[in-house]
Amino acid sequence: MTMEKEAWMKILRYLKIRDKARTDILDDILPQDIAEMITEMEPVEQSEVFELLNDEEAALILGELEIAEQANIISTMADKRSAKILHFMPSDDVADLLGGLENQKAQSILKNMNKEDVDEVTGLLNYPTDSAGGLMTTEYIAFKETTKVKQALSKLRELAPSAETVYYLYTVDEQERLVGVISLRELIASPDDETLSQIMRTNILSVNVETDQEEVASIVQKYDFLAIPVVNSENKLLGIITVDDIMDVIEEETTEDIYHLVGTSEKEGESLVHASVLATAKARLPWLIVCLLGGLISGFVIDSYEDTLASVIALAAFIPVIMDMGGNVGSQSSTVFVRGVATGEIMPKDMFGYFFKDFKVGLIMGIVCGVSVAGAAALWQGNPMLGVVVGLAMFCTVTLAATIGTLIPIFFVRLGVDPAVTAGPFVTTIKDVTGLMIYFYIAMTFMEYL
Amino acid sequence: MTMEKEAWMKILRYLKIRDKARTDILDDILPQDIAEMITEMEPVEQSEVFELLNDEEAALILGELEIAEQANIISTMADKRSAKILHFMPSDDVADLLGGLENQKAQSILKNMNKEDVDEVTGLLNYPTDSAGGLMTTEYIAFKETTKVKQALSKLRELAPSAETVYYLYTVDEQERLVGVISLRELIASPDDETLSQIMRTNILSVNVETDQEEVASIVQKYDFLAIPVVNSENKLLGIITVDDIMDVIEEETTEDIYHLVGTSEKEGESLVHASVLATAKARLPWLIVCLLGGLISGFVIDSYEDTLASVIALAAFIPVIMDMGGNVGSQSSTVFVRGVATGEIMPKDMFGYFFKDFKVGLIMGIVCGVSVAGAAALWQGNPMLGVVVGLAMFCTVTLAATIGTLIPIFFVRLGVDPAVTAGPFVTTIKDVTGLMIYFYIAMTFMEYL
Numbered sequence A, B: 001m002t003m004e005k006e007a008w009m010k011i012l013r014y015l016k017i018r019d020k021a022r023t024d025i026l027d028d029i030l031p032q033d034i035a036e037m038i039t040e041m042e043p044v045e046q047s048e049v050f051e052l053l054n055d056e057e058a059a060l061i062l063g064e065l066e067i068a069e070q071a072n073i074i075s076t077m078a079d080k081r082s083a084k085i086l087h088f089m090p091s092d093d094v095a096d097l098l099g100g101l102e103n104q105k106a107q108s109i110l111k112n113m114n115k116e117d118v119d120e121v122t123g124l125l126n127y128p129t130d131s132a133g134g135l136m137t138t139e140y141i142a143f144k145e146t147t148k149v150k151q152a153l154s155k156l157r158e159l160a161p162s163a164e165t166v167y168y169l170y171t172v173d174e175q176e177r178l179v180g181v182i183s184l185r186e187l188i189a190s191p192d193d194e195t196l197s198q199i200m201r202t203n204i205l206s207v208n209v210e211t212d213q214e215e216v217a218s219i220v221q222k223y224d225f226l227a228i229p230v231v232n233s234e235n236k237l238l239g240i241i242t243v244d245d246i247m248d249v250i251e252e253e254t255t256e257d258i259y260h261l262v263g264t265s266e267k268e269g270e271s272l273v274h275a276s277v278l279a280t281a282k283a284r285l286p287w288l289i290v291c292l293l294g295g296l297i298s299g300f301v302i303d304s305y306e307d308t309l310a311s312v313i314a315l316a317a318f319i320p321v322i323m324d325m326g327g328n329v330g331s332q333s334s335t336v337f338v339r340g341v342a343t344g345e346i347m348p349k350d351m352f353g354y355f356f357k358d359f360k361v362g363l364i365m366g367i368v369c370g371v372s373v374a375g376a377a378a379l380w381q382g383n384p385m386l387g388v389v390v391g392l393a394m395f396c397t398v399t400l401a402a403t404i405g406t407l408i409p410i411f412f413v414r415l416g417v418d419p420a421v422t423a424g425p426f427v428t429t430i431k432d433v434t435g436l437m438i439y440f441y442i443a444m445t446f447m448e449y450l
Helices: A003-017 A031-039 A043-052 A055-062 A067-075 A079-087 A091-100 A103-112 A115-125 A149-162 A184-188 A213-223 A243-261 A277-304 A306-311 A313-342 A348-381 A384-414 A419-445 B003-017 B031-039 B043-052 B055-062 B067-075 B079-087 B091-100 B103-112 B115-125 B149-162 B184-188 B213-223 B243-261 B277-304 B306-311 B313-342 B348-381 B384-414 B419-445
Strands: A142-144 A168-172 A178-183 A227-231 A237-242 B142-144 B168-172 B178-183 B227-231 B237-242
Touching (some): A003 A031, A003 A043, A031 A055, A031 A067, A079 A103, A079 A115, A091 A103, A091 A115, A103 A115, A142 A149, A149 A184, A149 B184, A168 A184, A168 A227, A168 A237, A178 A184, A178 A227, A184 B149, A184 B184, A213 A227, A213 A243, A237 A243, A243 A313, A243 A419, A243 B243, A243 B313, A277 A306, A277 B313, A277 B348, A306 A313, A306 A419, A313 A348, A313 A384, A313 A419, A313 B277, A313 B306, A313 B313, A348 A384, A384 A419, B003 B031, B003 B043, B031 B055, B043 B067, B067 B091, B079 B103, B079 B115, B091 B103, B091 B115, B103 B115, B149 B184, B168 B184, B168 B227, B168 B237, B178 B184, B178 B227, B213 B243, B237 B243, B243 B313, B243 B419, B277 B306, B277 B419, B306 B313, B306 B419, B313 B348, B384 B419
Parallel strands (some): A142 A168, B142 B168
Antiparallel strands (some): B227 B237
16 A cells, blocks of 8 residues: 555545534645645545535645546536535636536536626636636735725634735725735734725736736746736726746746747646647647758758768768757757746847857857867868868857857747747757758868868 | 936936935835846946935845845945845845855954844855755744734734744744744634634644755645745744745746756856856856767767668768657657656656656657658659658657657656756767667668668
8 A cells, every 4th residue: 555545544534533513634734735645546536535525625625636637526526515615716716627617517516606606707717817817816805995904904804714815905996996005914013093095005016907927927926926916907906816826827837938949839728748648749740840841951951962972971970960069059049048038037138148148159169069079070080181171060050050049039039929939940940951051061162182 | 318217317316305214215116126227227326326225225125136236236335334234134135145245245244233133144154055044034923832812913013024924923832843833814813812822723834944945945836835934853943935935946946957958057146148158158068068979979870881871872861850850859758758847747656657658659759750751751862762761760760769758867867866957968869879770770771672
């Protein structure tokens, strides 16, 4: 029996004998840990566990599972129970979960939910999942700006358990427009009879409900917020986005960027790690086909220098090292650049400065690699002139690869395209073709000495 | 004049005419935005600005700059002023800043700081920067477990401004050992005369002061904490790590992983984007040299099949496409795997299951690419048998590259080495050598039909 299984049996025993009204399993074990065990279980066992949990516990644990798993578990439950559990989940999570269910099932659960919950959730379902609206929760706390500190505190004592974060309180005017923010620490440190408008900060950063999630993430990360308010175009407060959701967005966007660098991607909401064999192959093949065409173009270059190659067949032995080195330098340059843009270290105005720096780096690396390979080639083939040809070609290829590796992503940034999408494939093809052309051109030039 | 410059002039005017005691520039503009403008300024302008800021403002703004910039600015100030500003910075930031100064300067600033500040900071300076101790701040709030809710709340009103986060309160026993945690929302929702031990949670997750920052980050991210307590081996509470520092760690570690994939790295605390030309070349060259050797080994393979190549020179035209495709499939496989391990999507027990899945994906992609290139080769060279050779070689290379691309990182995980460090370089060399060997072996076998 694995350790997980053993721990699990213990918890199950505990769940069976406890008095549901008086003991809370989450006092002893965190929902994330229970969720982890649940993913290891068979569907029958999962159902058994959720029967034994009360609605609030079930909501907390469910919220820690992947959407697909949540949907599986909810599908086996009576709609009435599902609706009760969903009542305790933050509205953004409920919207994501319902979006992952079959439409008919989602509808019949919605019918069992109370009107207030339904309104909140159906409002959220209208926003694209990768927008601020798709990320936000409606469980925030807002007061009219005329509220007194004392009133706010006592109201807070009632509301706190159901709000997703109480660490920022928002103040709104008569038209529900966002006018200020107060952190809970500021509130408790303020005299009881001041009004919120006296203590609130009015230089509030908010995001529009349509803002892309990547932009939201970079704002929260820059300003170290625990939550950011979401407003519509009339500045009406609609929801908040909390830092834990932002961390998930950052992880998701980074994975996307990394995948783009190797020419693959994953479908919204389905991890490439867990996708089926066919779906994975389908995600990875398109760029491979592009690359295959690129490789054939490189082949045309070699083919057109067939005579040169036929007369000095030893030239073929250096094709791999020229191609590999061009490829590596190119992907180093484009990767460092793309990551720099993603983290904000390289701003648009710095791009050409960075380009010239990388060109100089390329020159140095070109000299080192060129000299090394020239020596190796001369010794190996016993032909100093061949060494010169290979070394010169290497120098040009490495320097050029560094240049292309930065220039192409810059070009895409200027076009307004995410450079991560295209940097990989383009750099590979262009550096191969140019590298080989340089190599054979130099070889042909020096032909009589070889 | 750029927009930034213009905004800046406005702020400078404002700073010059305001009444320091009564107006707070940070009410109108966030410290991160001022910090951004400061990085654009000349050293003389920077000094002028810091003269006009009060100590608390200066501390907040300084904390948003990179360590190297902080050190530059502090170096131009009188030690007495520096000490006053540092008093308002969280202790972890002070420790990082002092670590970035010349030793003599750091010592003379420490001499001007009050004893309490010095003790806190020198304690932190003993921990490695990438450990929990190096990340934590000592500005947390802890109460004895016997404290009453009412006392805690009134104490909090005093302490709040100087603590880095007040959203979690920790309870300790007589020996300062961590025994419980209470969130501020739980505290304000509890009756005044209960003791903290009645309302605290006792299943607390804490990290040891020596824990690696990457592990700390993954815990905070998994459990969605706003802060996590740091203890020593006797469970004595030493500090807390807040979620904003965790986000920085995640960004840093991700950049490290991405750089490793292309065989480069950056020195602790110095960004590869901003490093000098020579330092950058030095960081990137080691793997290039390894790769150069790998490329030469591939060359040996071609060299040893020189006769085969000389008799069918058209074979050379397909060297690039075989190499490129092997390289791409290999880096796709290793990148998806390495990222899956980094995000926790692939756990050690899933590895071989994932390996078999990727093998099947490799088979499908091998068939698609093999058939495509076979057709292209047959048509282009007008030689159907050559198409068969190239297609077969492509099928084997792609399937093998997918296999190697997963197997090598798995091997490194088993050895306890971060697979990101080595996946790139090894995969490149091995797939090149094997791909070319397969290609020429098949060509030689079919020689009489070519």
